[in-house]
Amino acid sequence: MKNKTQYHYRDTLNYAPVDVVKGIDLITKSLVKADDLAPPEYELLPKCKFCKHFSSGANSNYKGSCLGFAKPFLAYPDMIAKTCSSYIKNEHE
Amino acid sequence: MHNELKLFPREIKGQMSERTQKLLKIYYQTLSSVDNEFPYWYSRKYFELDNEVAAVRRAQALKEAFSHLTAVIFPGELIVMQKTMHYRGSFAMPWLSEGYFMSKEDEFYQASLKRGSTSADQHSKMGSGGGNVTKSFGKVVSIAGKFGIREEEMPALLELARMWYGKSVDDLGNKYEKMVPGYDCKEKIMRSLVCMFDSGYTLPQGREVINYYYPLQYGFDGLIKIASDKMSEVAGFANGDGMVGMNRLYNYQAIKLVLEGVQAWILNYAKEAKRLEHIENDLDQKQEYQEIYENLQWIAYHPPRSFKEALQLCWTLHIAVLNEDAISGLSLGRLGQVLYPYYENDLRNGKIIEEQVIELLELQRLKFTCVDCFASMGVVGGVLSGNTFNNLSIGGTDKDGRDASNTLEMLMLEAGIRCPTPQPTLSLLYDDKLDDEFLLKAVQSVKTGTGYPAFMNNRVAMEFLLEQYRNENMNIEEARAWSIGGCLETSPCSWMPLKINSDPKTYYIPGGSGQPTSVGVHFVSLPKVLELVLFDGVDQRTSESVLEKHNRKLNSYDELLATFKDYFSKIVELLVRCNNIQHDIWRKNNMAIFNSLLKPDCLSKGHLINELGYRYNATFNIETTGTINLINSLASLKKNIYDEKRMTLDELKWAIKNNCGYKTAESINSYSLMDQVKIADTEGVTRRELEHFEEIHSLLMKAPKYGNSEEYVDSILKDWEDWFTGMCRNYQSLYGHPLYACQISVSTHGAMGAVTSATPDGRLAGTTFADGSLSAYPGTDKNGPFALMNSATCFDHSRSQNTQLNFKLHPMAIAGNSGSKKLLELIRGYMRRGGFHLQFNVVDTNMLKDAQKHPENYRDLLVRVAGFTQYWVEIGKNIQDEVIARTEYGEM
Ligand code: SF4
Numbered sequence: 001m002k003n004k005t006q007y008h009y010r011d012t013l014n015y016a017p018v019d020v021v022k023g024i025d026l027i028t029k030s031l032v033k034a035d036d037l038a039p040p041e042y043e044l045l046p047k048c049k050f051c052k053h054f055s056s057g058a059n060s061n062y063k064g065s066c067l068g069f070a071k072p073f074l075a076y077p078d079m080i081a082k083t084c085s086s087y088i089k090n091e092h093e
Numbered sequence: 094m095h096n097e098l099k100l101f102p103r104e105i106k107g108q109m110s111e112r113t114q115k116l117l118k119i120y121y122q123t124l125s126s127v128d129n130e131f132p133y134w135y136s137r138k139y140f141e142l143d144n145e146v147a148a149v150r151r152a153q154a155l156k157e158a159f160s161h162l163t164a165v166i167f168p169g170e171l172i173v174m175q176k177t178m179h180y181r182g183s184f185a186m187p188w189l190s191e192g193y194f195m196s197k198e199d200e201f202y203q204a205s206l207k208r209g210s211t212s213a214d215q216h217s218k219m220g221s222g223g224g225n226v227t228k229s230f231g232k233v234v235s236i237a238g239k240f241g242i243r244e245e246e247m248p249a250l251l252e253l254a255r256m257w258y259g260k261s262v263d264d265l266g267n268k269y270e271k272m273v274p275g276y277d278c279k280e281k282i283m284r285s286l287v288c289m290f291d292s293g294y295t296l297p298q299g300r301e302v303i304n305y306y307y308p309l310q311y312g313f314d315g316l317i318k319i320a321s322d323k324m325s326e327v328a329g330f331a332n333g334d335g336m337v338g339m340n341r342l343y344n345y346q347a348i349k350l351v352l353e354g355v356q357a358w359i360l361n362y363a364k365e366a367k368r369l370e371h372i373e374n375d376l377d378q379k380q381e382y383q384e385i386y387e388n389l390q391w392i393a394y395h396p397p398r399s400f401k402e403a404l405q406l407c408w409t410l411h412i413a414v415l416n417e418d419a420i421s422g423l424s425l426g427r428l429g430q431v432l433y434p435y436y437e438n439d440l441r442n443g444k445i446i447e448e449q450v451i452e453l454l455e456l457q458r459l460k461f462t463c464v465d466c467f468a469s470m471g472v473v474g475g476v477l478s479g480n481t482f483n484n485l486s487i488g489g490t491d492k493d494g495r496d497a498s499n500t501l502e503m504l505m506l507e508a509g510i511r512c513p514t515p516q517p518t519l520s521l522l523y524d525d526k527l528d529d530e531f532l533l534k535a536v537q538s539v540k541t542g543t544g545y546p547a548f549m550n551n552r553v554a555m556e557f558l559l560e561q562y563r564n565e566n567m568n569i570e571e572a573r574a575w576s577i578g579g580c581l582e583t584s585p586c587s588w589m590p591l592k593i594n595s596d597p598k599t600y601y602i603p604g605g606s607g608q609p610t611s612v613g614v615h616f617v618s619l620p621k622v623l624e625l626v627l628f629d630g631v632d633q634r635t636s637e638s639v640l641e642k643h644n645r646k647l648n649s650y651d652e653l654l655a656t657f658k659d660y661f662s663k664i665v666e667l668l669v670r671c672n673n674i675q676h677d678i679w680r681k682n683n684m685a686i687f688n689s690l691l692k693p694d695c696l697s698k699g700h701l702i703n704e705l706g707y708r709y710n711a712t713f714n715i716e717t718t719g720t721i722n723l724i725n726s727l728a729s730l731k732k733n734i735y736d737e738k739r740m741t742l743d744e745l746k747w748a749i750k751n752n753c754g755y756k757t758a759e760s761i762n763s764y765s766l767m768d769q770v771k772i773a774d775t776e777g778v779t780r781r782e783l784e785h786f787e788e789i790h791s792l793l794m795k796a797p798k799y800g801n802s803e804e805y806v807d808s809i810l811k812d813w814e815d816w817f818t819g820m821c822r823n824y825q826s827l828y829g830h831p832l833y834a835c836q837i838s839v840s841t842h843g844a845m846g847a848v849t850s851a852t853p854d855g856r857l858a859g860t861t862f863a864d865g866s867l868s869a870y871p872g873t874d875k876n877g878p879f880a881l882m883n884s885a886t887c888f889d890h891s892r893s894q895n896t897q898l899n900f901k902l903h904p905m906a907i908a909g910n911s912g913s914k915k916l917l918e919l920i921r922g923y924m925r926r927g928g929f930h931l932q933f934n935v936v937d938t939n940m941l942k943d944a945q946k947h948p949e950n951y952r953d954l955l956v957r958v959a960g961f962t963q964y965w966v967e968i969g970k971n972i973q974d975e976v977i978a979r980t981e982y983g984e985m
Pocket residue numbers: 047048051052053054055065066067068069075081084085086087088
């Protein structure tokens with residue numbers, strides 16, 4: 001049986017970012033670290049890096065392109081995409 | 094017996110609600126955080142729309158940015174929404190300026206260094222405690238010396254910034270200001286910190302009062318309909334205005350777009366509240382999410398129905414304006430008078446009780462305290478000390494000239510006592526008509542040590558406004574609507590006719606109707622100008638020739654003063670011309686749309702801020718710093734050099750060049766005069782020279798000092814004030830209106846003191862100037878508070894937008910009821926003599942010294958700086974030293 005993927009808190013929907021390093025676990029209400037692993041049942045937060053339209057750059061881990069709209073534009077993997085109308089989850093996520 | 098210092102606590106301490114306490118605790122642990130969402134979506138849309146009409150292009154970009162912001166709600170909140178997803182978040186606006194947050198090696202940074210835009214950054218100090226991210230760590234990169242950004246976001250931010258290179262207000266403005274004759278000199282003025290900031294791209298708006306009226310009255314749907322109807326009405330008509338009459342169509346389109354963007358932002362929060370309600374197990378919290386959802390869903394379309402909805406809407410409007418542009422000092426105005434009708438209705442109908450109102454006001458305080466403004470280190474540290482000056486005014490008079498204070502304002506004071514936070518700070522618009530009970534409540538708040546409310550003179554402000562806005566038809570009724578914008582800027586407002594629910598009554602509520610103030614010429618350092626006068630235009634720190642040589646011998650006091658005025662006028666003229674160009678670029682490409690639609694009379698006229706749509710546009714000013722060090726220096730020069738000939742000018746200059754035989758303030762890392770250390774005779778100077786320095790310094794210190802009710806020095810102050818406040822009116826803003834004087838220091842007295850040589854009043858090189866514009870130089874006011882007040886009121890305060898006098902009182906000096914009454918009498922006395930502003934630091938100096946040694950024990954310690962209250966740990970060392978050094982009155 002395949003284990004369910006465990007995401008970092010900052011990549012889950014149950015995380016409210018207080019600042020750049022920590023946030024609140026919306027289920028337990030406790031202060032947690034952004035880069036700690038969240039419980040396995042926590043759902044994935046839409047981000048460009050999980051989107052089908054994101055193409056990662058050749059030279060930078062942190063930059064790429066968005067091909068989801070009429071004109072391609074800069075994109076970065078970590079951007080939250082909850083409000084992006086073109087976000088389509090990559091199947092392998 | 095050990096000699097541990099006894100620390101006197103403040104007399105009054107409140108107790109906030111448990112909910113507020115929990116949320117405040119989170120704030121104490123929160124870092125100032127930056128993310129890219131807003132600039133990403135703004136830039137993406139903006140660059141897609143080449144050739145679109147400028148206002149519509151900007152509006153589309155704003156709409157795109159607002160509607161893409163991630164909505165985050167923190168458990169326990171009742172008032173929700175914040176500038177960004179983070180609790181204390183902000184973001185860069187590279188369309189204003191992109192150079193300063195580049196890496197120091199970057200060519201853009203080097204270019205801005207050359208033109209002086211980053212000089213202030215190098216001499217500004219940011220408090221290293223609290224939420225400031227002054228150094229990079231782990232996955233966090235520190236930018237502008239205060240903000241933290243995730244390393245995953247940094248490359249994209251730099252890429253976005255590069256897209257704006259040559260296109261930002263900073264860059265475009267610079268391209269054109271270079272065409273002003275003498276521009277080279279302007280660069281030198283900025284590099285040497287004779288002037289601390291350019292105006293048009295740093296914080297182009299603010300120091301003004303927001304107007305919440307239109308959304309309160311019409312709701313978002315109502316406003317969108319007004320804009321749509323107006324578009325049909327004006328399309329194709331110039332209306333007799335061949336210049337900008339046709340623009341009305343595009344402006345209404347822009348208004349509509351931005352309203353839709355902000356509406357979408359609110360609805361994203363409503364959606365998030367709904368989602369949270371579904372995943373929440375705790376029934377009380379579930380219910381709160383449900384209420385949040387209902388409130389947001391309603392106010393996204395309609396006028397608010399209750400106090401809580403109105404409070405939420407005002408907060409949302411406030412941060413929407415703050416997200417539209419880089420702004421400090423967007424004041425709430427008299428929010429207690431704006432919200433009173435809702436409060437009164439809810440109370441009458443049994444929908445709310447006072448304790449609930451106080452808790453909501455506490456939570457609102459916390460929200461405002463979380464507001465950060467992303468700007469350069471020089472602006473955020475050197476001027477603002479990390480504060481963003483969202484000032485709440487209380488009191489004043491109503492439309493008919495009666496006492497305007499109300500019970501909701503009493504509750505706002507109570508919330509400020511129970512929940513002592515830097516923001517919103519409170520300003521009491523003092524009038525003799527105000528009720529004693531209200532004033533004593535304010536005094537009680539002062540005794541908590543938060544420094545609020547400050548007291549501003551209603552009558553003096555009205556006199557200033559009636560004179561300044563005479564050409565724009567201000568009348569006495571309208572003058573009564575004023576509030577403080579920013580920390581201390583008298584700002585024009587108007588009465589708006591509000592009707593709520595089915596209440597037949599019309600309430601006239603005050604709201605901002607003027608353009609930003611503290612725009613124009615930012616902070617000219619008067620002691621630094623004097624340094625240039627004494628040394629024939631040469632900056633003693635850098636040895637650069639800043640101004641053309643005056644070639645005068647300065648043989649008499651009159652010649653010295655005339656030379657000072659010549660130099661000062663030249664500096665001002667150059668800065669006015671350059672800053673007018675910067676603001677003109679701002680208005681062409683970066684105009685306010687959301688802020689504009691809130692202010693009368695943009696919506697009815699169809700013109701935004703850039704086309705003089707506001708009711709009052711004569712708001713540009715000239716700011717100065719270091720007034721009292723200048724006045725004391727002039728008194729010393731007059732006495733020692735010219736009247737009594739105790740030394741020659743050359744001897745004085747020799748002593749100044751050698752810092753009167755003292756080490757530099759920077760080398761000993763202390764910025765107050767009392768801590769300075771003498772050079773030893775082993776350090777390259779002879780004993781004889783040291784004795785001579787000591788002699789000279791002693792004469793400089795003994796010269797008459799401001800603040801002691803002495804005619805010799807007070808007459809110099811009066812002459813200066815009469816001349817300075819008059820000369821400002823010789824210059825015009827880009828909007829064609831005369832400028833006026835603005836006399837506040839904020840925190841510039843630290844950074845500007847740091848680059849100024851010793852001054853003829855005995856102040857040593859690098860030490861902080863006297864704060865405010867009328868506070869005595871620390872330790873030199875020897876005759877008590879009433880003598881200081883006499884000196885401060887030796888001229889007409891209504892000729893200037895403001896003056897600033899700060900008092901430091903030991904808690905024991907005003908202890909008990911009798912102490913409160915004494916303090917009120919002191920305030921009354923000052924106001925009746927025509928003083929404009931008074932504020933108090935009620936604190937034991939020993940406690941501040943202890944806090945400097947053990948900051949970890951004082952995360953919540955608040956002090957009043959100059960026009961604002963800030964956490965001790967978040968202010969720079971040069972300002973901390975100055976606050977410690979201020980004369981402390983132990984008795985009244
Ligand atoms: S479509 Fe949206 S989520 Fe996908 S890459 Fe583009 S911006 Fe990111």
